[in-house]
Amino acid sequence: MSQAYCWGLGGYGRLGNNDTASKRTPVAVCGDHNFCYVSQGYFHTLAIDSTGKAWAWGYNAFGQIGDNTSENSRKTPVAVCGTHTFCRISGGADFTLALDKNGQAWAWGKNDYGQLGDNTLDRRSTPVAVCGTHTFCYISCSEYYHSVAIDKNGQAWAWGIGSAGCLGYNSTASARTPVAVCGGHTFCKVSVGCYHAVAIDKNSQAWSWGACAYGQLGDNSTTSKWTPVAVCGGHTFCQVACGGYHSIGINNHSMAWSWGLSDKGQLGDTSTTNKSTPVAVCGGHTFCRIFGGFQYTHAIDYHRYGWAWGCNDNGQLGDNTVTSRTTPVRICDPS
Numbered sequence: 001m002s003q004a005y006c007w008g009l010g011g012y013g014r015l016g017n018n019d020t021a022s023k024r025t026p027v028a029v030c031g032d033h034n035f036c037y038v039s040q041g042y043f044h045t046l047a048i049d050s051t052g053k054a055w056a057w058g059y060n061a062f063g064q065i066g067d068n069t070s071e072n073s074r075k076t077p078v079a080v081c082g083t084h085t086f087c088r089i090s091g092g093a094d095f096t097l098a099l100d101k102n103g104q105a106w107a108w109g110k111n112d113y114g115q116l117g118d119n120t121l122d123r124r125s126t127p128v129a130v131c132g133t134h135t136f137c138y139i140s141c142s143e144y145y146h147s148v149a150i151d152k153n154g155q156a157w158a159w160g161i162g163s164a165g166c167l168g169y170n171s172t173a174s175a176r177t178p179v180a181v182c183g184g185h186t187f188c189k190v191s192v193g194c195y196h197a198v199a200i201d202k203n204s205q206a207w208s209w210g211a212c213a214y215g216q217l218g219d220n221s222t223t224s225k226w227t228p229v230a231v232c233g234g235h236t237f238c239q240v241a242c243g244g245y246h247s248i249g250i251n252n253h254s255m256a257w258s259w260g261l262s263d264k265g266q267l268g269d270t271s272t273t274n275k276s277t278p279v280a281v282c283g284g285h286t287f288c289r290i291f292g293g294f295q296y297t298h299a300i301d302y303h304r305y306g307w308a309w310g311c312n313d314n315g316q317l318g319d320n321t322v323t324s325r326t327t328p329v330r331i332c333d334p335s
Contacts, residue, residue: 004029004038004047005334008316013075014045014058020075024315024322025332029057030076040293041091042143046098047077052085054098062094063125064109070125080108081126092141097149098127103135105149113145114176115160121176130159131177140192142166143244143294148197149178154186156199165226166195166210172226181209182227191292193242198249199228204236206249214245215276216260222276232277233257243292243310249278254286256299264295265326266310272326281309282327299328306331 005026006015013020016029029035029047033055037048044058044065055077056065063070066080080098084106088099095109095116106127107116114121117130134151141147146160146167157178158167165172168181181199185207190199196210196217207228208217215222218231231237235257237249246260246267257278258267265272268281281299285307289300296310296317307328308317315322318331 002035002050004033004035006045007318007331009314012043012059012073014040014043016045016057016075016077018075022314024320025318026334028334033077037087037089039089039091041096042093044091044094044096046089046091046096048086048089048098052087052101054080054084054086054089056080056096059094062110062123064091064094064096066096066108066126068126070123084127088139090139090141090147092147093144095141095145097130097139097141097147099136099139099149103137103152105130105134105136105139107147110145113161113174115141115145115147117147117159117177119176132157134178138187138189140190140197140242142192142194144194146192146195148181148190148192148199150187150190150199154188154202156181156185156187156190158197161195164195164211164224166197168197168209168227170226183207185228189240191240191242191247193247193292194244196242196245196247198231198240198242198247200237200240200249204238204252206231206235206237206240208247211245212276214261214274216242216245216247218247218259218276218278220277231259235278239290241290241292241297243297244294246292246297248281248290248292248297250287250290254288254302256281256285256287256290258297261295264311264324266292266295266297268297268309268327270326283307285328298331
């Protein structure tokens with residue numbers, strides 16, 4: 001069985017351990033679930049088990065848990081309604097986006113800006129289909145209010161709030177249904193920050209669009225872009241991740257690079273200075289997975305050790321302290 005673990009801020013039960021206390025080291029999520037995929041939203045957490053069933057826990061005021069309620073937070077995992085067989089899931093700010101085995105995207109929760117993609121502004125407490133006949137293969141949603149997906153042809157589509165051009169279709173207007181990201185690129189992966197996105201094309205070039213006040217687009221500027229621009233440096237990336245206002249990539253040599261806001265050391269380069277082009281994460285680690293939090297970063301190396309850096313005021317780095325870090329520190333092993 002694959003046991004899930006959580007750590008950091010515990011409010012609303014988002015750690016899934018039947019408690020609301022924050023934890024500085026990993027604690028086991030309750031239940032006998034065999035999880036194979038996890039994602040965190042702003043105040044809730046999501047997982048898919050080995051049968052494709054989705055589960056959720058944490059804050060639920062807007063129906064983002066997906067269990068047909070919007071009244072109580074959940075301190076342990078509850079099943080998302082429906083008979084869907086999901087393969088990917090992504091948590092946003094009070095909403096959730098998931099992809100089923102047939103390439104159909106589903107969404108639920110808050111919908112003030114059309115971030116559910118169902119051509120309404122209505123909240124949903126159970127999954128609703130994202131509009132269109134798209135067959136998606138990759139999804140990501142913002143810690144705020146927009147979503148991006150890549151279809152089977154490599155075309156990126158976006159919907160929700162359009163501030164700073166974060167939908168990538170040469171406009172700042174919000175969209176209640178998917179709109180095509182400009183540029184004709186053939187993308188294979190994407191990650192979404194608060195108001196920006198970074199995607200990798202078939203040639204491993206990273207492209208970005210949206211807000212850039214902190215250099216999070218990596219194009220050597222602090223000017224927002226309404227359509228994709230190339231990330232500087234000539235790197236060939238195999239993975240990308242976005243935090244709130246920073247971005248991270250793993251190149252084809254398994255080295256991590258980061259750019260954007262660094263007020264808490266979330267770039268991992270020993271400084272708290274913002275960067276508008278990629279800088280190497282310190283330590284010489286070879287990473288295989290990477291994740292961006294609001295002001296912090298997590299990564300897994302090829303020995304399956306977890307590493308973290310950045311803000312740590314609620315123990316989100318998992319190193320049994322509340323000390324922020326400007327370079328990677330080992331996440332503690334579960335007790």
